[in-house]
Amino acid sequence: MHMEKYLILNTLSYPVLSAIMLVPLVGALISLLIKDEQRLKVFGLLVTLVTFVLSLPLFTCFDLHTVKYQFAELRPWFSLLKLNYVVGVDGISVLLVLLTTFIMPFCILCSWRYIAKRLGEFIFVVLVMETAMIGVFISLNTVLFYIFWEAMLIPMFLLIAVWGGARKDYASIKFFLYTLCGSIFLLVAIVALYIKTGTFFIPALMDQEYSFAYQMWIFLACALAFAIKIPMYPVHTWLPAAHVEAPTAGSVILASILLKMGGYGFLRFCLPMAPAATLYCMPYLIALSLISIIFGGYLALGQTDIKKLIAYSSVGHMGFVTLGIFLLNDQGLKGAILQMINHGITTGGLFIMVGMIYERTHSREIADNSALGMIIPIYVTFLGIFCLSSLAFPGTNSFVGEFLVLLGAFKKSAVVGFLAIPGAILAAAYMLRLLQRMVWHDSDGHGHHHDEADSEDHGHALTDLNFREISMVVVLTFFVFWIGLYPTPLLKIMDASVAHLLQQISAGGAVSPVDPHAGHHALLEFGSWFKQIMTF
Amino acid sequence: MDTIITSKILLTSALPMLTALLVMFSGKKPNLRESWSIIGALLTFLSVLNLLPHILAGGAYEFTLATLYPGVNIKFHLDGLGIMFAGTASFLWILAGFYCIGYMRGLDEHAQTRFYVCYAVSVGAAMGAAFAGNLFTLYLFYEIVSIFTYPLVAHHQDSEGYEGARKYIVYLMFTSKAFLLPAMVIIYVQCGTLDFCYTGIVNGIFPEGANKLLVVVSYLLCLFGFAKAGIMPLHNWLPSAMVAPTPVSALLHAVVVVKVGVFSTCRVMLSVFGIQLLQDLNLGIFTAYFVSFTIITASIIALSKSNLKARLAYSTISQLSYIILGVAMLTPNSITGGLVHIANHAFSKITLFFCAGAIFVACGKKDIKEFGGLGYRMPITMIAFGLASLSMIGVPGSAGFVTKWFLALGAMDISSIGLLVVLLASSLLNAGYFVPIFLKAFFGKVAPVDQGLSGSLESKPLIMFMVVPLLITSIISIILGIYPDLFLKIINVMVGA
Incomplete structure (x- = not known):
């Protein structure tokens, strides 16, 4: 069958991709039978850990020298529609799969005390969520992809709507509507592609040539869905609400993995399937990315709620991701993918830290959580590490990602590069502001501190991190520095796939060049003006 | 003389960091804590002295610790300029170690353990900057100095201290993010590497035919980016940082912090741009x-x-x-x-x-x-x-x-x-x-x-x-x-x- 030329079938002793996708689902079903709360938590943790361990061969056995989809499984499904169950990973998705399996145990761990009601359902929902997220990253079939894409919506909605904060109804509905709105366009694109080509197989869809106009429609439909998901200015407004109201685990899933779906979608659908349209739209998306970077950073600067601050910082960080993607060069793409991983670790870590302090003081306001330096030093140390990582301090993971994106940007044009710099400055500003207030003093700057005075201040004694909490943040910290100092293994994994993607774009961009006389004049003129600036 | 590749040179910046750890864990015993501080300083100085003969004979030491991206490494390369700075700073750290005892105990200062920890880390980072073999390593240690001197400047934790420390970190972080970061990226895009030129100070690392405008821009960004050098108009952080206890002002704001800034500026002028290029573009006389x-x-x-x-x-x-x-x-x-x-x-x-x-x-x-x-x-x-x-x-x-x-x-x-x-x-x-x-x-x-x-x-x-x-x-x-x-x-x- 011709599909096999894109695949390297799984040679491990077990079907690794199906296994990591199904283990959480089976675990979710079993969890319904467990009544005892403590056992439920341990069971949930075990399931996520087993999934993580099962996914490790993806890292160790990954073939760096091929652009085919590895560990693939191909089984007939609906023969009528020529629909197969086909899964596989390449250098881009394998990292995101690993990120997902890596982050999920933390979602259980950080809920140990946080979730006070309906624990059984909570574990169920989180595990179903894991299945859906892994499914999205491993599907090589548009139908499968879409099923998982939509399947994520419900557990995430429940996470916010059931275990959320005060304004959970508003936030969950907003999240639901925004995402659904985007996915409808995605569905239209998927159907349109099927009608045109007669296949659902993603690699085959990438190999097709489409007319420029067709590419534009596909690109716009997909890009809207992914731009909402990632989220990009101006469709980002669901994110702060969802983050603030979601429980810690929800925020971690949202920030660490869900947002990455948008970036992944761009890389999997928009760029390879509509290369000419991508090239055409590149300046606009770069502009939107720059706006996201600066706008997100600027709004983060003004927040008094810690979670909101981190949520807006995510908009800025994801702006760097989309910027890197649409620079369409090697450094930009690698930086973008790395930045997705980094953001997953760092922002996940930050949300876990916020959850920890919320469990202690029952407030997420910066003003209520100030001057902690002398009281809970271990907490503050790790908070400092994650904050520094978030502002792309050299030696931490985010620096490498941001540096590569900036490298790509300056390679493209110095103007784009310089326009992205304020984002880096703002990141330093809001993170240091947060750190200064939380560690040193509160906003009204009341003078000299002593331990006794602080305990009175907070009304109750704060306890520093316990073993469970420390073990969580230590693992994340390890990855912060590991990727910060030695990102080579990750860069190597994505190397071949990124090169292949660039080749697809340049080849696709060449065969269907934009015809300047073909109709879209107004857009083109604006575009050429824009391109002149960008190519300085 | 030849360049010796050895991990021995990591010791000099590792020793102060190790000292910081020991200080941290002996916080309850002030005498032990201060002894660690002084022993650490002594050993650091000795480790620098140990490297001196080979440098005086015209040699160099080199070691690459980690590679982030081709041409962007954590790399140490010790030459004359670096060892002079490292030697001076580590020697003065010994004396400052004794001085601190008198000052901090004389005034019965609070949070002395934090003070000694940050003090040691800052010196260690300065050693790292002195030994840096490329622009990224220099930037890394430059930033570590900024972060770890913040608690020292804010030591008194009164509103004056916070105000001074805020100004301090705003100046230093703003300039490094706004100027140094793009400078580093531009230099990488132009040269394909961030490594210094190890063969003298005449030729920098810029290839022939590099975009002149971008060279000038990156030079100016570097000049203003290293705000620790205190060049006007970016000098205002230094007077504000004087709210720190005097041993901090003494060692850090006369030797370590400001000298890291000046050292970095000189290093970039000599080992990245090279005097030939600066002369050709008239940047030397302008500066x-x-x-x-x-x-x-x-x-x-x-x-x-x-x-x-x-x-x-x-x-x-x-x-x-x-x-x-x-x-x-x-x-x-x-x-x-x-x-x-x-x-x-x-x-x-x-x-x-x-x-x-x-x-x-x-x-x-x-x-x-x-x-x-x-x-x-x-x-x-x-x-x-x-x-x-x-x-x-x-x-x-x-x-x-x-x-x-x-x-x-x-x-x-x-x-x-x-x-x-x-x-x-x-x-x-x-x-x-x-x-x-x-x-x-x-x-x-x-x-x-x-x-x-x-x-x-x-x-x-x-x-x-x-x-x-x-x-x-x-x-x-x-x-x-x-x-x-x-x-x-x-x-x-x-x-x-």
């Missing part, structure tokens, strides 16, 4: 005149300050620009003068800060107006102050004279009357703000509150912890004027290579 403004203006402001630490802060700003001036004139003589001033200024200025702190601990005085008669109650301190002042002014026989001699030679090499005038004028200004302090202490009118008080303030054991180090540094700043050979030799290896 020389630009920093001349700082030299003169900062001195004039210093004249107007009556708080001793504030006056010293502005004096520091002015003196730092000498170093950059020397390098910017781009002649062998001027570069020698500039670089040797890294060490010369360090010994003299730390003496002055040590004196300011000793006076404050002994009798609580900060303002020069109250210093009348102090010379008789703290004779050793004030004589050391006098010696260090002579070096600052550049009186023959003192360390400062060596600097000014070479700088003047350099100015004549490029036949620039303007810069010569700057040097002379600033020497006069230096005399104008240092001599009155000395005179006041010995011949000034005793303040009404001090009437009738007599007897030495220096006999207390804790004060002795402070007086002995400052005496040593003041004597060294004279010795360096009489036997300037060691540092000149190191620099000749660098400049001549």
Whole structure:
């Protein structure tokens, strides 16, 4: 069958991709039978850990020298529609799969005390969520992809709507509507592609040539869905609400993995399937990315709620991701993918830290959580590490990602590069502001501190991190520095796939060049003006 | 001589970090804690000394710790410039270690463990910067210095301390993110690497035909990006940072922090751009005149300050620009003068800060107006102050004279009357703000509150912890004027290579 030329079938002793996708689902079903709360938590943790361990061969056995989809499984499904169950990973998705399996145990761990009601359902929902997220990253079939894409919506909605904060109804509905709105366009694109080509197989869809106009429609439909998901200015407004109201685990899933779906979608659908349209739209998306970077950073600067601050910082960080993607060069793409991983670790870590302090003081306001330096030093140390990582301090993971994106940007044009710099400055500003207030003093700057005075201040004694909490943040910290100092293994994994993607774009961009006389004049003129600036 | 590739050179920056850990875990036992601090300082200095012979013979050490991306490594490369800075800073750390004991205990300061930890890490990061083998490593350690000196500046945790520390971190972080980061990226895009040029200071790393505009832009970004060098108009953080305890001002704001800034600026000028390129683009002479403004203006402001630490802060700003001036004139003589001033200024200025702190601990005085008669109650301190002042002014026989001699030679090499005038004028200004302090202490009118008080303030054991180090540094700043050979030799290896 011709599909096999894109695949390297799984040679491990077990079907690794199906296994990591199904283990959480089976675990979710079993969890319904467990009544005892403590056992439920341990069971949930075990399931996520087993999934993580099962996914490790993806890292160790990954073939760096091929652009085919590895560990693939191909089984007939609906023969009528020529629909197969086909899964596989390449250098881009394998990292995101690993990120997902890596982050999920933390979602259980950080809920140990946080979730006070309906624990059984909570574990169920989180595990179903894991299945859906892994499914999205491993599907090589548009139908499968879409099923998982939509399947994520419900557990995430429940996470916010059931275990959320005060304004959970508003936030969950907003999240639901925004995402659904985007996915409808995605569905239209998927159907349109099927009608045109007669296949659902993603690699085959990438190999097709489409007319420029067709590419534009596909690109716009997909890009809207992914731009909402990632989220990009101006469709980002669901994110702060969802983050603030979601429980810690929800925020971690949202920030660490869900947002990455948008970036992944761009890389999997928009760029390879509509290369000419991508090239055409590149300046606009770069502009939107720059706006996201600066706008997100600027709004983060003004927040008094810690979670909101981190949520807006995510908009800025994801702006760097989309910027890197649409620079369409090697450094930009690698930086973008790395930045997705980094953001997953760092922002996940930050949300876990916020959850920890919320469990202690029952407030997420910066003003209520100030001057902690002398009281809970271990907490503050790790908070400092994650904050520094978030502002792309050299030696931490985010620096490498941001540096590569900036490298790509300056390679493209110095103007784009310089326009992205304020984002880096703002990141330093809001993170240091947060750190200064939380560690040193509160906003009204009341003078000299002593331990006794602080305990009175907070009304109750704060306890520093316990073993469970420390073990969580230590693992994340390890990855912060590991990727910060030695990102080579990750860069190597994505190397071949990124090169292949660039080749697809340049080849696709060449065969269907934009015809300047073909109709879209107004857009083109604006575009050429824009391109002149960008190519300085 | 050859370049030796060895992980041995990691030891020098690792030792202070290790010291910090030991200090952290012995926080409950002050004597043990301070011993660690001093032992760590001693070992660090010895580890630098151990590397010296090979460098003096014209060799170098190198080690790559990690690779982030091709051409972006954490890489250490030790040459003459680096070892001079590292040697000076680690030697002064030993003395500062003793001094800290006197100061911190004398004033019964709080959070002393935090203080010693941050102090050690900052020195370690400065060592890392001195040993840096490429721009990224330099940037990494430069930033670590910024972060770990913040708690030191904010040490008192009152609103004045927070305000000063906020200004400090805003200036340093803003400039490094806004200027250094793009500079680094532009340099990488142009050169394909961030490694320094290891084969002398003439040719930088820029390839032929690099975009001139971007070269100039990246140079200016570097010049302003290293705001720790205190070049006006980005100098304001330094006076604000003087709210820190005096040992911090002494070691960090006269030796480590500001010198990391100046060292980085010089390093980038010499090992990234190279004097040939700077000359071709006229950037050298531009920088020389630009920093001349700082030299003169900062001195004039210093004249107007009556708080001793504030006056010293502005004096520091002015003196730092000498170093950059020397390098910017781009002649062998001027570069020698500039670089040797890294060490010369360090010994003299730390003496002055040590004196300011000793006076404050002994009798609580900060303002020069109250210093009348102090010379008789703290004779050793004030004589050391006098010696260090002579070096600052550049009186023959003192360390400062060596600097000014070479700088003047350099100015004549490029036949620039303007810069010569700057040097002379600033020497006069230096005399104008240092001599009155000395005179006041010995011949000034005793303040009404001090009437009738007599007897030495220096006999207390804790004060002795402070007086002995400052005496040593003041004597060294004279010795360096009489036997300037060691540092000149190191620099000749660098400049001549």
